[in-house]
Amino acid sequence: DADVTQTPRNRITKTGKRIMLECSQTKGHDRMYWYRQDPGLGLRLIYYSFDVKDINKGEISDGYSVSRQAQAKFSLSLESAIPNQTALYFCATSALISGAGNQPQHFGDGTRLSIL
Amino acid sequence: SQELEQSPQSLIVQEGKNLTINCTSSKTLYGLYWYKQKYGEGLIFLMMLQKGGEEKSHEKITAKLDEKKQQSSLHITASQPSHAGIYLCGADSEGGSRLTFGEGTQLTVNP
Numbered sequence: 001d002a003d004v005t006q007t008p009r010n011r012i013t014k015t016g017k018r019i020m021l022e023c024s025q026t027k028g029h030d031r032m033y034w035y036r037q038d039p040g041l042g043l044r045l046i047y048y049s050f051d052v053k054d055i056n057k058g059e060i061s062d063g064y065s066v067s068r069q070a071q072a073k074f075s076l077s078l079e080s081a082i083p084n085q086t087a088l089y090f091c092a093t094s095a096l097i098s099g100a101g102n103q104p105q106h107f108g109d110g111t112r113l114s115i116l
Numbered sequence: 117s118q119e120l121e122q123s124p125q126s127l128i129v130q131e132g133k134n135l136t137i138n139c140t141s142s143k144t145l146y147g148l149y150w151y152k153q154k155y156g157e158g159l160i161f162l163m164m165l166q167k168g169g170e171e172k173s174h175e176k177i178t179a180k181l182d183e184k185k186q187q188s189s190l191h192i193t194a195s196q197p198s199h200a201g202i203y204l205c206g207a208d209s210e211g212g213s214r215l216t217f218g219e220g221t222q223l224t225v226n227p
Contacts, residue, residue, distance in 0.1 A: 004158075033214075040219065041219070042204070042217045042218060042219040042220060043159075043204070043206075043217040044217075045214055045215070048213075048214060050213075056213070058214065059117070088156065090158065090159070092159075101147070101166060102146075102147050102166075102208050103164075104149055104161045104164050105149075105161070105206075105215060106161060107151075107158040107159040107160075107161075108158055109157055109158040110156070110157065110158055112156070
């Protein structure tokens with residue numbers, strides 16, 4: 001079983017619809033992230049959370065919201081989807097180890113979202 | 117904000133050849149990560165470099181960090197078709213709260 005699970009894997013929807021992408025992890029990591037990947041633009045950070053009560057905006061948070069329901073769950077919502085939000089979305093997690101510096105992020109398999 | 121430039125953007129090599137991918141930062145590097153991605157799939161963590169001059173190897177892949185040049189290189193020896201994919205570098209921000217990624221290098225290895 002995957003350590004970082006994203007659902008759904010693929011989604012096609014229409015402009016104006018509300019969409020939720022879900023991410024769950026079994027790694028026991030405190031930190032979770034949402035990115036989108038677009039051709040030619042690389043990976044861009046949407047939101048990140050360092051614990052259940054900590055939510056931070058990334059570089060492209062407009063049009064998105066998130067919820068950290070538990071340590072293991074971090075969901076991304078598009079309240080009213082628009083076509084330029086068509087992209088590949090990734091969830092990632094990383095550990096917080098006191099005194100050990102930053103740890104690598106581990107990624108889910110992605111959600112391919114198409115908005116018509 | 118920090119920017120990472122990867123070169124080349126794409127690379128096609130014959131199986132068995134050596135190759136190098138570079139990642140250059142516009143700011144001081146505090147931590148540098150290399151990932152591999154198969155098209156349309158998730159990113160697989162390869163290596164993390166945190167100190168100037170640090171070098172790490174895994175199987176036929178070696179990564180180095182040149183802190184003074186604000187650059188990291190990824191070298192693959194005797195490439196194989198299984199090495200094909202997109203290689204991305206990511207760098208910690210000052211304070212380490214987030215990663216910035218390069219746009220990736222698309223590697224094709226022809227048998």
